[in-house]
Amino acid sequence: MQTVRDDDGKRYVLVKRSGDSSRVRDPATGEERYLPNDDLTFEGVSPLVAAASGVADPVRRAVTAVHDERSLGLLVELVDRDAVSVVALLDAYDLCESDLHGLLGEFRAAGLLTETTVHGERGYAATEAAREAVAALRGGSE
Known part of the structure; x- marks a missing residue:
């Protein structure tokens, strides 16, 4: 073709x-x-x-950055929770520090997360592209 x-x-x-x-x-x-x-x-x-290219850009970014259900769940949680500190993420989920940082790095590279400060600690917030992708994957729009 x-x-x-x-x-x-x-x-x-x-x-x-x-x-x-x-x-x-x-x-x-x-x-x-x-x-x-x-x-x-x-x-x-x-x-x-x-x-x-027929798939919306935010969804393509999410699909290529997410590798399994755990990483998809992390992306969904970050969208739902807004800005979250790295410490809170490590406390809340069953991901080791290196796995968490690897996923966060991939999400940032895909334009799905932005680095921010939460209560004086390093954290991450979902971008508009992440919110659009999760809304589309959930079958609706925000």
Whole structure:
């Protein structure tokens, strides 16, 4: 599979190429349709990356940063609890310090957390992207 763009710059995944037209899939909707080959330009983007682009950015960030149910639970807790100190996180959950710091680092790199101060201690707060992702994963919106 390959990716293509139409004359308007919209990205599609090429499903099948024929003589005059090609069947393409819109990564945002999954809809397939035929477009004239003359209107399509080939791209070098992975079709899997193009397919993932149909998922909202905050959800993509969360899904790629979360590795298991414990890390998902930590992200949900951070969204629900607002700003939490590292000491409180270590006291509240069954994560060793190195595992906790590893997850917090991954969440920060994904733009899901921001470092803050809570009652004079180092802590973390969920970003808007984290709140949007958790709301979407819960099946609703905030």
